[in-house]
Amino acid sequence: MSKKLYLAGLMMLVLGSCGTRDGSAPRNLDNACSIVTERPHYIRALKAAERNWGVQPHVLMAMIYQESKFIADNRPPHVYALGVIPTGRQSSALGYSQALDGTWEEYQQQEGGRRSDRTNIGDATDFMGWYMSLTVEENGIPLNDTYNQYLAYHDGRTGWRRGTYRSKPWLVRIAGEVRDRAVMYDAQLRSCRRFR
Numbered sequence: 001m002s003k004k005l006y007l008a009g010l011m012m013l014v015l016g017s018c019g020t021r022d023g024s025a026p027r028n029l030d031n032a033c034s035i036v037t038e039r040p041h042y043i044r045a046l047k048a049a050e051r052n053w054g055v056q057p058h059v060l061m062a063m064i065y066q067e068s069k070f071i072a073d074n075r076p077p078h079v080y081a082l083g084v085i086p087t088g089r090q091s092s093a094l095g096y097s098q099a100l101d102g103t104w105e106e107y108q109q110q111e112g113g114r115r116s117d118r119t120n121i122g123d124a125t126d127f128m129g130w131y132m133s134l135t136v137e138e139n140g141i142p143l144n145d146t147y148n149q150y151l152a153y154h155d156g157r158t159g160w161r162r163g164t165y166r167s168k169p170w171l172v173r174i175a176g177e178v179r180d181r182a183v184m185y186d187a188q189l190r191s192c193r194r195f196r
Contacts, residue, residue, distance in 0.1 A: 023072035032185035033192035053129030062182035096124035
């Protein structure tokens with residue numbers, strides 16, 4: 001009996017560690033080919049979002065890097081009162097895409113269905129494609145304009161129209177970094193045998 005219990009516990013430990021590892025960040029975040037080689041299911045998710053919404057994989061990957069570093073259950077940090085008493089998180093953002101509760105619910109109602117999950121790479125990339133396509137419709141920002149798409153993703157489409165990012169030099173700098181990472185990821189994916 002104890003041997004069976006030991007084996008069952010060992011199996012649960014092995015299976016649990018596999019799940020945890022997949023939700024953590026890939027080992028080399030500066031190499032898109034390494035990311036998709038380590039996580040082949042990302043390829044299906046990225047290509048499906050490209051088919052459905054026209055958003056190129058390198059753009060999605062650069063934005064996911066910035067939002068969550070590819071950590072499936074990433075959340076913003078806690079806010080503390082008096083430096084020690086946790087009072088909640090900075091926002092309701094969750095998952096690969098860091099989608100807020102309200103925006104995710106809108107996506108679920110319009111496109112993804114109520115079973116879609118922010119910690120699932122396929123649902124997260126589909127959400128991002130959906131959101132970015134609405135940005136094209138409402139703001140006229142092309143899907144390949146990573147810089148402005150990121151600004152509108154971060155500050156919202158209405159915020160982008162109002163120019164809220166202009167008073168946030170740190171965000172303008174980050175949008176430039178996201179654009180540069182997209183260029184780097186594009187070059188890496190073009191030479192990546194695994195991604196073809």
